[in-house]
Amino acid sequence: MDFLECSGKVALVTGGAQGIGAAVVEALAKLGMVVAAIDYNAEKLNGHVSNLKSQGLDVHAFAADVSDGRAIVGIVDGIERDLGPIETLVNVAGVLRTGLIESFSDEDWAKIFAVNTTGVFNVSRSVSTYMMTRKSGSIVTVGSNAASVPRISLGAYAASKAAAVMFTKCLGLELAQYNIRCNIVSPGSTDTEMQWSMWNDENGAQAVINGMPETFKVGIPLNKIASPSDIVNAILFFISNQSNHITMSNLCVDGGATLGA
Template sequence: MFSLAGRRALVTGSSTGIGFALARGLAGAGAEVVLNGRDGGRLAAAVERLRSEGATVHAASFDVTSPDEVDAAIEGMERDIGPIDILVNNAGMQRRAPLEQFSHGQWDELMKTNVDSVFLVGRAVARHMIERKRGKIINICSVQSELGRPSIAAYTASKGAVKMLTKGMAIDWGQYGIQVNGLGPGYFKTELTEALVKDENFSNWLIGRTPSRRWGDVEDLAGAAVFLASDASSFVNGHILYVDGGVTATL
C-alpha cells in the first residue's frame, strides 16, 4: 500500500534541506526521483549522493518561477524520462523584516518563489496527469499556513496562499483521479534555520512551545510524504498534513 515502486517523482527545490530529505524518502519507498534546483553544483552533488545509496535519480535544472522554463522542462521530462506520477512542490524561500519595511521587490520575489511556482509547475504536470487519469501532487505548506510570527507576515501570506491553492487544485483535479494535498512542516533543523537553532533564547522558546519538546529533523517528514504519494492516501484530497510536533495544536 505504501510502495512507490514503478513510480516517478519530481521534487522541486531538492538540492538540499527539506526537499532533499523528501526526495530521499520517496526514493527509499521505491520511487525513481527527479531532483530540481538552480545551483548546478549542489544539484549534481545531491544526485550523486542518492545514486550512491542505490536510488534511480535524474537532475532537472530549471527556474520554477519562469512559465517558459517550467513548461519546457516538464515537456522534456515527460518525453525523455517518462511520466511524472508524483509532484512535490517544495521550492520556497524566506525573507524576514517588519512588514512596514518590506520592499515591493522582496514581496514580489517571495510570492513568485513560494506561490507562483506551485501554480506553474502544478499546472504543467497536472495537464499530463489529467490525460492519464491519475497522479499525486504534494504542496509544501508550513505551520505558517495557520500561524503567524513577528517579521514574517509576507511569508505567512504566501504559505496561506499555498494552503488554499492546494484545496483549489484538489477541487478542480480530483475528478481526474488526482489527489492534491499539502504537507506542513513545523520548525526543522536545516541550513535555513541554523541561526535560529543556535539562538538559545529562540530555541528554548520553541522547544517549550512544542508538545514533542524538540526541533524536527528532516527525516521526520519522509513517512508523511510517502503516505501522501502512495495508494495509502487514495481517498485523501485537499488535506493539509501538519508535521510539527504539535505546534498547531496548542496556544
C-alpha cells in the first residue's frame, strides 16, 4: 500500500499514550506524518512521545481529557495554527468499566459515555469544522465488536461504543458533501492493557480464544487475539487513498469472534 500521500500531513490521534492509540501514533509518525497525540495520562503520553521524538519522528503531546469540550476546542485550534491543517483524525480514546447493570454505578456509566461517546463527538466536531472549509479529510473512530453483540457485564461499554459507531456514520453522511470520509474500525479482543484488565489469571488469553459459554461469549475462530498492529493496519487503510470511495463503513477486526453479526 502506497502511503506517500500521507507524508508531511497532520494527524490527530486521541488515546495516544498506550494500547491501540500509541500504536497508531507510532505508525503514522513513521509514515512521515506530523502527529498530535491527545491523552489524559500526561506521564504516559509524554514518555511515549519523547521516545518517538528521539527517533527523529515529528510527534507532539497534548495532555487532555476528550470529554472536556472546551479543552478540545483549544487544542484543535492550536494544532491548526501551529502545526498545520489536520488531514486525519483517529478517535481511539476509550475507557472500560465492567459490571452487571443492576449494580452499575451512576459514576461509571457517566464516565464511560463521557469518554467513549461524548469524547468522539467533541473531537470530531472541532476537527471537522476545519476540514469542511478545505473540503478534505478522513476521520476514523475505533469502535468495538461489542457494539453489535450483547455482552454480560459490558452493557455500558457496549452501548457507548454503539453510540459512537452510529454517531460516526451520521457524521459521515453529513460530511460527504465536503469530501470528508468517516469510517469505523471495530476491534475484538486485542493484546492491550484494556484487554488484560478483564483477565482473571495467566490463562486469560486462552479463555478468550476458547470462548465463555457461561457469559454467552463466542470464542475466536482464527484462534488468536489481535495485536495492536492488526487494528492499526485497518485504520491505515481507511486514512489512505486506497479507500477514497469508502465512507460510513464499519470494519470489524476480531478474528471472526462476532461470526459476522
